[in-house]
Amino acid sequence: MPRHLARATIYFVLVLLAVAYLVPLAVVALNSVRSTEDILQTSLIGLPRTLVWANFSRTWSSYCIAEHCAGIRPYFLNSLEMTIPATIVSTLLGTLNGYSLALWRFRGDVWVFGVITLGVFLPEQMKLVPWVIVLRDLGLFNTIEGLVLIHIVQGLSFTTLFCRNYYTSIPIDLLKAARIDGAGFFRIFWRIILPLSPPILIVTVIWQFTGIWNEYLYGVTFSAGEQQPITAALIALSAHVSEAPNYGEQSAAVLLAAAPTLLVYLFGGRYFLRGLTSGAVK
Amino acid sequence: MTGRERWSRILPHLVIWPPILVSCAYALVFSAWTIWVSFTRSTLLPDYRWSGFRNYTSMLATRNWQIASTNLLIYGTCFVVLTMVMGLLLAVLIDQCVRAENLFRAVFLYPMAVSFVVTGTVWGWLLNPSIGIQKLVHDLGWAGFRFDWVIDRNKAIYCVVIAGVWQASGFAMALFLAGLRSVEADLLKAAQIDGAGAWRLYRRVVFPSMGPIFIAVMVMLLQFAIKTYDLVVALTGGGPGLATTVPTIVVYDFMFQRGELGRGSAAAVMLLASLAVVLVPYALYRRWRARREAAHA
Numbered sequence: 001m002p003r004h005l006a007r008a009t010i011y012f013v014l015v016l017l018a019v020a021y022l023v024p025l026a027v028v029a030l031n032s033v034r035s036t037e038d039i040l041q042t043s044l045i046g047l048p049r050t051l052v053w054a055n056f057s058r059t060w061s062s063y064c065i066a067e068h069c070a071g072i073r074p075y076f077l078n079s080l081e082m083t084i085p086a087t088i089v090s091t092l093l094g095t096l097n098g099y100s101l102a103l104w105r106f107r108g109d110v111w112v113f114g115v116i117t118l119g120v121f122l123p124e125q126m127k128l129v130p131w132v133i134v135l136r137d138l139g140l141f142n143t144i145e146g147l148v149l150i151h152i153v154q155g156l157s158f159t160t161l162f163c164r165n166y167y168t169s170i171p172i173d174l175l176k177a178a179r180i181d182g183a184g185f186f187r188i189f190w191r192i193i194l195p196l197s198p199p200i201l202i203v204t205v206i207w208q209f210t211g212i213w214n215e216y217l218y219g220v221t222f223s224a225g226e227q228q229p230i231t232a233a234l235i236a237l238s239a240h241v242s243e244a245p246n247y248g249e250q251s252a253a254v255l256l257a258a259a260p261t262l263l264v265y266l267f268g269g270r271y272f273l274r275g276l277t278s279g280a281v282k
Numbered sequence: 283m284t285g286r287e288r289w290s291r292i293l294p295h296l297v298i299w300p301p302i303l304v305s306c307a308y309a310l311v312f313s314a315w316t317i318w319v320s321f322t323r324s325t326l327l328p329d330y331r332w333s334g335f336r337n338y339t340s341m342l343a344t345r346n347w348q349i350a351s352t353n354l355l356i357y358g359t360c361f362v363v364l365t366m367v368m369g370l371l372l373a374v375l376i377d378q379c380v381r382a383e384n385l386f387r388a389v390f391l392y393p394m395a396v397s398f399v400v401t402g403t404v405w406g407w408l409l410n411p412s413i414g415i416q417k418l419v420h421d422l423g424w425a426g427f428r429f430d431w432v433i434d435r436n437k438a439i440y441c442v443v444i445a446g447v448w449q450a451s452g453f454a455m456a457l458f459l460a461g462l463r464s465v466e467a468d469l470l471k472a473a474q475i476d477g478a479g480a481w482r483l484y485r486r487v488v489f490p491s492m493g494p495i496f497i498a499v500m501v502m503l504l505q506f507a508i509k510t511y512d513l514v515v516a517l518t519g520g521g522p523g524l525a526t527t528v529p530t531i532v533v534y535d536f537m538f539q540r541g542e543l544g545r546g547s548a549a550a551v552m553l554l555a556s557l558a559v560v561l562v563p564y565a566l567y568r569r570w571r572a573r574r575e576a577a578h579a
Contacts, residue, residue: 007378010375010378010380011380013375014375014376014380014386017372017375017390018386018389018390021389021390021392021393021448021452022389023408024393024401024404024405024408024448025392027404027407027408028404039413040413042417042418042421043413043414043415043417043418043421044407044408044410044413044414044417044418045408045414045415045418046418093301096297096298096301097298097301097302097305100294100298100302101302104294104298112302112306115305115306115309115310116302116305116306116309118309118310118313119305119308119309121505121557121561122309122312122313122554123508123509123530123550123553123554123557124509124511125530125533125534125537125549125550125553126312126313126316126550126551126553126554127308127312127313127316128533128534128537128538128550129315129316129319129328129537129543129546129547130311130312130315130316131312133328153304153305153308154308156301156304156305156308157305157309160302160305184290184294185293185294185297185298186293186294186297210395213397214396214397214398214399215397216397216398216399216511216512216515216516217511217512217534221534221538231397231399231512234399234400234403234516235399235403235515235516238403238406238516245413247407247413250403254400254403254404257397257399257400258396258397258400261395261396261397262392262395262396264395265391265392265394265395269388269391272394272395273391273456276394276453276456277456277457277460
């Protein structure tokens with residue numbers, strides 16, 4: 001095959017695939033400004049006849065989800081209230097964990113690390129009922145705080161894994177020198193480790209934020225009604241489709257629910273990928 | 283030793299240990315508890331009277347579990363194979379020194395950033411014959427076109443495969459691309475000097491040197507497949523009937539909807555066992571490779 005023909009084929013296939021991968025996003029984005037009548041008359045795949053921006057305001061503040069007509073706003077805020085503290089705390093504790101496991105070796109540290117990595121691979125189903133008991137005993141059932149606690153503890157496995165693997169590449173001599181100078185555990189952490197950490201902190205924060213925002217099973221199991229995060233609300237919202245599907249408003253809801261993680265991906269894609277691959281290969 | 287010195291010695295321990303102990307205890311105690319309950323007579327509430335393997339035998343005999351494990355087998359195989367094929371295709375195409383490489387990579391990887399709930403919901407719409415792709419093709423004038431897998435008991439599981447592949451193939455692409463780029467330049471040059479064509483170059487030189495990456499991607503995807511839950515709930519809800527139900531759904535159903543804690547836990551433990559079947563050999567393989575590399579170095 002002549003060279004330029006081969007190049008043209010490569011680009012043709014790539015563009016075709018790229019368009020195919022973008023279809024779901026494009027469909028949701030376009031439908032979020034189409035009226036439901038328009039969608040029902042033609043199909044979900046089409047251009048808007050008129051732009052219906054009202055879909056967004058209705059879905060945000062007045063759309064009915066499971067007999068509760070306050071839009072997705074409360075659920076969106078729940079997700080924020082859950083994701084932000086859980087991300088920050090699990091990342092901070094993860095850096096501390098990683099620091100002590102990687103640089104302050106103690107007897108059995110390999111075993112401790114092994115058990116913590118086990119937490120990364122455990123399926124959620126193994127932890128559901130124990131969490132029910134723990135949350136009930138702490139009085140945190142059906143609260144945002146309960147979900148925050150779950151995501152901190154659950155997230156610790158990931159953040160410890162990320163940070164520990166990153167910190168093992170720090171030369172131990174640096175630490176020894178600092179100790180000879182009389183620096184203690186916290187001073188070394190504060191003065192040496194944290195200034196070296198921004199790359200891994202960004203990866204960890206992005207990983208935790210996307211993971212917690214997108215999580216569904218814990219949200220639906222440990223909270224109900226108005227305490228649910230956005231993922232659970234989306235399922236509740238489409239569960240009522242059978243009555244009168246409102247594809248316009250629902251598309252707006254889906255778009256809003258996906259927006260935070262898509263924005264994170266758009267601006268931090270490089271770090272997102274690094275988290276993804278180090279989680280996979282390490 | 284002054285009080286201050288003693289304090290500065292103790293304080294690090296007070297900070298280090300609680301989070302480490304919590305993460306260890308959580309992984310160990312929670313799994314131990316669920317494993318234990320799977321051997322008891324627990325129903326609606328935990329009941330710690332021993333019942334041996336009864337929960338396991340009765341779970342294995344239920345229609346739900348049998349259908350769910352068959353579905354997982356079909357879904358897992360198709361999902362892993364197709365995701366790897368798509369991922370490799372995308373990686374090889376992007377590896378041809380194309381322009382706007384970063385843009386293409388971003389487009390193929392963005393599905394990984396959205397939740398399974400969003401993916402499932404949107405694909406549920408697209409695959410819905412009365413409003414999605416089938417409707418579009420009908421409106422374009424091809425009235426005989428049929429694409430109603432999502433409501434067809436025998437084909438609905440393949441809809442989950444489509445959505446899963448769409449979401450995960452960018453991930454496979456990213457790992458494969460890293461693998462393609464790490465093939466030694468000398469090796470490539472030597473093969474090119476020998477006059478190997480592009481296809482032969484990939485088949486004979488590049489792919490064989492990527493063995494560890496193929497295995498890593500396969501293991502990660504198998505893990506995704508076994509843990510699949512939200513995607514199915516959002517896409518089909520496990521239906522029509524039980525056509526797309528998977529083991530994770532069965533666990534939830536028994537634990538929280540039927541009040542069968544013992545049997546639900548048994549199902550969860552079997553889920554864990556299937557993960558172990560994938561992950562333990564992989565961990566051993568990695569250790570073996572690390573030792574071999576250390577021995578060579």
